[in-house]
Amino acid sequence: MRRNKQLPHIKIISHRGASGHRPEHTLSSYTLGARYGGDFIEVDLVSTKDGHLIARHEPEIGHTTDVASRPEFADRRGTRTIDGVEVTGFFAEDFTLEEIRTLRAVERLPSVRPDNAAHDGDYPVPTLVEIIELAKALTRELGRPIGVYPETKHPAHHASAGLGLEPPLIRTLREHGLAGPEPEVPVFLQSFEPESLKKLGELRLPRVLLIGAEERWAPFTTREGLAGVAAFAxxxxxxxSLVVAVTEDGELGEPTSLVADAHDAGLLVHPYTFRSENHFLPESLRSGGGPTAYGAFAAEYEAFFAAGVDGVFTDHSRHAFLAREIFLDEG
Incomplete structure (x- = not known):
């Protein structure tokens, strides 16, 4: 049966925007992600010193902004322990929003994405409010829903610093019409921390538990564990790799039972992260170019679509969109 191509059930989640084409977590990246076919703007949220939610990959902002080159902020360099890992650098929680607004985004992976690095300094750091406004504007412009998919990033760390992420996130979504069963634009809420998702339950929005490949996550991937996840997500x-693992020969293996088990528990499955450069692809899908060249990315998407996933986190929304079109046409 042909699926409805107007609203395909496989969602394209623009991971930090079109981060394969512009520095991540910038309004330009988010805009491209939507215009390239993305259904959701994926956002990592951290807090400023004065409690504003901004979009950065991590609380440490030295690798994603030009802060390290700004002499007026040299004394902000420090060391924090974040979820048991000691990190040295510059932290959003030591800056007010006014100070953050003076910074400019830089490419986090310049050796893999030199074209992105050419845009270093072009874009400011966006706030959650600005991202919501952008999603609404893009929904009007494109004539289809462009949702937001915020992640509470290291919420326990923020809470220990007196900067809990959940209260301002709840407040902001309510103030902008993005709470309840019929938000103005679609919303998914995501976190690696179950307790954070539980705190967000009052919003009555879909919640997503992120699951890493490390052994500590294994209990969540069993049928019993998935049933437990369904109680709050x-x-x-x-x-x-938990959905389709790569073999020792660098080939895509057979799908695991995770998608079927999750569906049996009533859970959608949105695996992360799809990237088109050879650097990130299984060896068998790499092209003859260097690490920055694109490989056979469509084959990877096809394997996951065939495995039954409900969406994909991708740095290259256009590639995911085209692969989805081919898959739906052939289905």
Whole structure:
């Protein structure tokens, strides 16, 4: 049976925007992600010193902004222990929003994405409010829903610093019409921490437990564990190796039972993260170019679509969109 191509059930989640084409977590990246076919703007949220939610990959912002080159902030460099890992650098929680607004985004992976690095300094750091406004504007412009998919990033760390992420997130979504069963634009809420998702339950929005590939996550991937997840979440966001693993020969293996088991528990499955460069692809899908060249990315998407996933986190929304079109046409 042909699926409805107007609203395909396989969702394209623009991971930090079109982060394969512009520095991640910038309004330009988010805009491209939507215009390239993405259904959701994926956002990592961290807090400023004065409690504003901004979009950065981690609380440490030295690798994603130009802060390290700004002499006026040299004394902000420090060391934090975040979820048991000691990190040295510059932290959003030591800056007010006014100070953050003076910074500019830089490419986090310049050796793999030199074209992105050419845009270093072009874009400011966006706030959650600005991202919501952008999603609404893109929904009007494109004539289809462009949702937001916020992640509470290291919520326990933020809470220990007196900057809990959940209260301002709840408040902001309510103030902008993104709470309840019929939000103005679609919303998924995501976190690696179950307790954070539970705190967000009052919003009555779909919640996604992110699941890493490390052994500590294994209990969540059993049938019993998935049933437990379904008590506080509506979907899982697993590392893609948990859905289709890569063999020792660098080939894509057979799908695991995770998708079927999750569906049996009533959970959607949105694996992460799909990237088109050779650097990130299984060896068998790499092209003859260097690490920055694109490989046979469509074959990877096809394997996961065939495995029954309900969405994909991708740095290259256009590639995911085209692969989905081919898959739906052939289905």
């Amino acid at each position: 509506d979907a899982i966001g697993p590392d893609k």
